[in-house]
Amino acid sequence: MPPFVVIQTILDLGNQVLANLGVEEPIDDVAVFFSDQFYIQFFEGAFPDIDFSSLEEAQTEEEMAENIQALIDLLSEEILKYDLSHIKGDEIVNGNPDHCINLLQLAKEISLMM
Secondary structure, eight states: OOHHHHHHHHHHHHHHHHHHTTOOSOOOOGGGGGSHHHHHHHHHHHOTTSOOTTOOOOSSHHHHHHHHHHHHHHIIIIISOSOOTTOOHHHHHTTOHHHHHHHHHHHHHHHHHO
């Protein structure tokens, strides 16, 4: 896919997730979807019975990748009970669009069920 199509796909998916959560203001900065803060807030909203307090806002890219990976692992092992080893937190933080799109597609499905 050409880069602009990839960016638009990520923005579309991310904004669909936000819209499903009742956020009216669309995001036009694709970088939001490559950071841990978006996913932490999504998971807190999607799974209010789970304590995410151990995930502090990252100060480094390494911490950001660890936070996203912790959420992916939780989704894989506790919530969906489905192998998500094809999605890596460090790849998302490093800007790999495929990993970002895969996680956003899952978030979109989860947000539709909420």
